[in-house]
Amino acid sequence: MHYRVLGSTGMRISVIGVGTWQFGGEWAHDFSQAEVDDILDQASACGINFIDTAECYGDHLSEKLIGDYLRRRDRSQWIVATKFGHYFHSFMRRTDDYSTGGARLQLESSLQALGVETIDLYQFHSGPDPAFHNDELWKMLDEQKRAGKIRHLGLSILGKGSVAQAAETRSVGAEVLQVVYNRLDQRPEQDYFPQAMRTQLGILARVPLASGLLTGKYKPGAAFLPNDYRSTLDAEKLNRDLDEVEHLRTAEVPAGVPMAQWALAWCLRNPAVSAVIPGCKDAAQVRANATAADLLQD
Numbered sequence: 001m002h003y004r005v006l007g008s009t010g011m012r013i014s015v016i017g018v019g020t021w022q023f024g025g026e027w028a029h030d031f032s033q034a035e036v037d038d039i040l041d042q043a044s045a046c047g048i049n050f051i052d053t054a055e056c057y058g059d060h061l062s063e064k065l066i067g068d069y070l071r072r073r074d075r076s077q078w079i080v081a082t083k084f085g086h087y088f089h090s091f092m093r094r095t096d097d098y099s100t101g102g103a104r105l106q107l108e109s110s111l112q113a114l115g116v117e118t119i120d121l122y123q124f125h126s127g128p129d130p131a132f133h134n135d136e137l138w139k140m141l142d143e144q145k146r147a148g149k150i151r152h153l154g155l156s157i158l159g160k161g162s163v164a165q166a167a168e169t170r171s172v173g174a175e176v177l178q179v180v181y182n183r184l185d186q187r188p189e190q191d192y193f194p195q196a197m198r199t200q201l202g203i204l205a206r207v208p209l210a211s212g213l214l215t216g217k218y219k220p221g222a223a224f225l226p227n228d229y230r231s232t233l234d235a236e237k238l239n240r241d242l243d244e245v246e247h248l249r250t251a252e253v254p255a256g257v258p259m260a261q262w263a264l265a266w267c268l269r270n271p272a273v274s275a276v277i278p279g280c281k282d283a284a285q286v287r288a289n290a291t292a293a294d295l296l297q298d
Contacts, residue, residue: 001047002293004274007175007202009152011120013079015268016290017050018043019206019277021229023065024057026091028228029281036065040073042283046290050079052178052204052277053114054125054156055106056086056094063113071115081204082110083125083156092232098124098131100140107144121176122150124165126158132165138172145173154178156206157192166192170199181205181273183214183248183266184241193272205267208276209260213238213245216259220246257295264292 002015018040023031040051053062063082070078084106086094097106110119122141124132131137132155144150154176157165166177177196181188182205196203209215211230220242224230230238245259253262260278267276280286 001290002296003049005202006121006204006274007196008200009121009175009202011079011152013050013275014048015275015293015296016046016048016264017052017204017275017277018048018286019279020051020053020062020066021057022279022281023053023062024088025061026057026227026229027279027281028225031065033065033068035282037069037072038283039280039286040066040069042286043290044073044077046287047293048286048290049077050081050275050277052081052206054083054086054123055110056083056088056125059088060109060113061088063110067113067115075116079120080114080116081121081123081154082114082119083123084110085125085127085131091227092229096127096131098127098134098137100134100136103137104140104144107149111149118148118151120151121154122152123154123156123176123178124174125156129164132168132172142173152176154202154204156204163191167195169201174201176202176204178204178206178277180207181267181270182208182210183252183263184210184244189270189272193270197272202274203272205273205276208264208267209278210241210245210263212279213241214248214259214263216245216249216253218242218245258288260288261292261295264289265295268292268296 003012006013084103085098153174156178179188220239278289
């Protein structure tokens, strides 16, 4: 495994992390505690030390599964990131709450679910500009840092307005940007990375496998189960992306290199990126993701 320092946080994280949206039940599988234990044990064995989760991956369900695991393992081996801003109701149904009071309540719920005294990275989760421009919110979060409940703050940005938020990340005391970045979506190279490198922000690349499309497993016309997040994607764009994946397989992926590992390493070759956080369904996928680090030189 390779490690990089996450921006100015001083945290030395594995370049491959574990994304855990799937633990919340929106990827066509309900995970048992034993399955989560196997995944995280394998991650640890591969040298992975970074877990990314969120309040709305289930109703703190992903956090609870991780928390149960951490209570029976060495917490100090892990850097744990989570987020705030949404309440989960049912499959792909959430309501937003970025208020100061709402964020404080979500923080306490996340600390309890994870079973930790301190969250290593606490992230504003895909919120709009008006919610971001709330001085009282960031004042409260800074108070929670000083109280020892948060080590570092970050933004997990998505959608309109996120470019402006990225430019103001430092002004609210945040040190990390989490962005969608993969071979099919290179917009962060223009929108976020130059600013991040100038101001020493850590970059976490989420969806580095484009929701599984860059594994090469799926062909144009692929259909997903109704309880799989990907069933909600625009079918026309999905097929365009799958056509592009087929082109990349023949034009860019070296012979003998699994496409998923190539796609993860592709993200990490950008010096702005500290780590990728792919999801995984089992321990075998964790091992496969971890081998992407073997394709790097640093």
